[in-house]
Structures are given as structure tokens and as C-alpha cells.
Amino acid sequence: MPSNLAYHGSLGDHFNANAANSAYNAHIDRPAMLELAGDVTGQRILDAGCGAGFYAAALADRGASVLGLEDSTALVEHARTRVGDRAKIRQHDLNTPLDGLADGSFDGVLCALVLHHLADRPRFLGEVFRVLRPGGWLVLxxxxxxxDWQHFEDSYFSADWVDLAVRGTPHSVRFQRMNLEVLLGELLGAGFVLERLVEPRPVEALRDLDADRYAQLVHRPTLLAVRLRRP
Incomplete structure (x- = not known):
């Protein structure tokens, strides 16, 4: 079933405005992903599904050469504004092959909160494997x-495509549910070696910003992040 990656139009604008300081993006996912990426000085990194450019900007500020790919026209514009000349941003649908990117041309790939939106995850992971150099890393x-199981209150093993309402908007985003067995099976099946798996908690900065939200999120799982290596 096709996915809906679309943070287009007003939804893309909403995401850009909120991701700068939102609980999930700014205080859970982004700190965890950047920590997993580690020292990126001098590395060439692909930000696959770069959104509004927050990760690309952070990686560039840490000394990396970054190419961001994003399908949404609205988010491409926001990303280009955010990174300026510090990184390159291209419009590209990750449901299609990474044409134009040479084999082994990247030291690392960062893919933040995108995989569950893709219609053909194994093909995408195969493309990521291809464009990474041997020894290169994937942070996802x-x-x-x-x-997801708690939110939808059905089978943990569901592989359904579901719609999740975006708080504060009339929009929803569509994604496919995965249990841990499926997720790790697809990652290892693509040829990657698992180096780390983390269940990110909110950073202390969220406590200062919203103590109630911090107390809610620090005690339950929300996201999953992994660091993998291409042998």
C-alpha cells in the first residue's frame, strides 16, 4: 500500500514551526539521533528524509558535508532556508531509488522518523546500503x-497502515506499523550489522519547558533508534 510521506502545504509549515521545540522532535528524537551519529567531522552524510532541515543543520555545524533529501516541497523550502549554504537539499521521493548517488559515496546516513512511512522499506534499505562505503554507518x-500498540489498542503484531492525527491541526499522517521482530529483521536482512539500540527518553531541557509533559514521556516508550554499520 502506498505511503503518505506528505508534510505538504500547511502541514509542512506546521511541522517546521513546531519541530524546533517540540517534545518528540527537539527533546527526544534529535538529541538521541545526534548522539548516535557521534563525531561527524569531515564526513559525508546523507540525511534521508531531512524534513525542515534541523538534523542537516546540526550535522553541518558539527563539521559534516551534508546532502538532505526530502519529498515535501514545503519542507524543502524550509530546509533550504534553515541550512543556507551549509548543506545541500534536494527534492526526492524516498519511495524511489536513490538515482544519481554513487555506490559507496557516503560515510553515514541519518534517517529520522521516516522508515515507517515508506511503501517498500527493503528496497530503501538496499539503496542506503549501496550508497554507504564499507564500514559506513546508518542511524535510524x-x-x-x-x-503504537498502546495507542491503537489492538494487536502488537499488527502490520496495518494507520492514520495518526497531528495535534493542533486537521491533518493526519499515514504510516505502517512494525513490531520489533519485523524492524530488526528488515535491517539485518539488508546486510547491516547492529551496533546499538536505544529507547530515547526526553532530555532534561523538556522538564524546564513543560514539567508535566516531561513526567508523562519519561516513563513510557515513544520512539526507537538504532545505529548500524555496513560491513
Whole structure:
């Protein structure tokens, strides 16, 4: 079933405005992903599904050469504004092959909260494997299977495509649920070696910003992040 990656139009604008300081993006996912990426000085990194450019900007500020790919026209514009000349941003649908990117041309790939939106995850992971150099790394995050199970209140093993309402908007985003067995099976099946798996908690900065939200999120799983290596 086709996915809906679309943070187009007003939804893209909403995401850009909120991701700068939102609980999930700014205080859970982004700190965890950047920590997993580690020292990126001098590395060439692909930000696959770069959104509004927050990760690309952070990686560039840490000394990396970054190419961001994003399908949404609205988010491409926001990303280009955010990174300026510090990184390159291209419009590209990750449901299609990474044409134009040479084999082994990247030291690392970051893919934040995108995989569960893709219609053909194995093909995408194969393309990521192809464009990474041997020894290169992939840092990836997705929704936590347990959080999805609790939210939808059905089978933990569901592989349904579902719609999740975006708080504060009339919009929803569509994604496919994965249990842990499926997620790790697809990652290892693509040829990657698992180096780390983390269940990110909110950073202390969220406590200062919203103590109630911090107390809610620090005690339950929300996201899952992994660092993998291409042998």
C-alpha cells in the first residue's frame, strides 16, 4: 500500500514551526539521533528524509558535508532556508531509488522518523546500503512498536497502515506499523550489522519547558533508534 510521506502545504509549515521545540522532535528524537551519529567531522552524510532541515543543520555545524533529501516541497523550502549554504537539499521521493548517488559515496546516513512511512522499506534499505562505503554507518529512528500498540489498542503484531492525527491541526499522517521482530529483521536482512539500540527518553531541557509533559514521556516508550554499520 502506498505511503503518505506528505508534510505538504500547511502541514509542512506546521511541522517546521513546531519541530524546533517540540517534545518528540527537539527533546527526544534529535538529541538521541545526534548522539548516535557521534563525531561527524569531515564526513559525508546523507540525511534521508531531512524534513525542515534541523538534523542537516546540526550535522553541518558539527563539521559534516551534508546532502538532505526530502519529498515535501514545503519542507524543502524550509530546509533550504534553515541550512543556507551549509548543506545541500534536494527534492526526492524516498519511495524511489536513490538515482544519481554513487555506490559507496557516503560515510553515514541519518534517517529520522521516516522508515515507517515508506511503501517498500527493503528496497530503501538496499539503496542506503549501496550508497554507504564499507564500514559506513546508518542511524535510524522510528515509532516504538509498544507505543503504537498502546495507542491503537489492538494487536502488537499488527502490520496495518494507520492514520495518526497531528495535534493542533486537521491533518493526519499515514504510516505502517512494525513490531520489533519485523524492524530488526528488515535491517539485518539488508546486510547491516547492529551496533546499538536505544529507547530515547526526553532530555532534561523538556522538564524546564513543560514539567508535566516531561513526567508523562519519561516513563513510557515513544520512539526507537538504532545505529548500524555496513560491513
Amino acid at each position: 529512528s522510528t515509532t516504538h512498536p509498544t507505543a
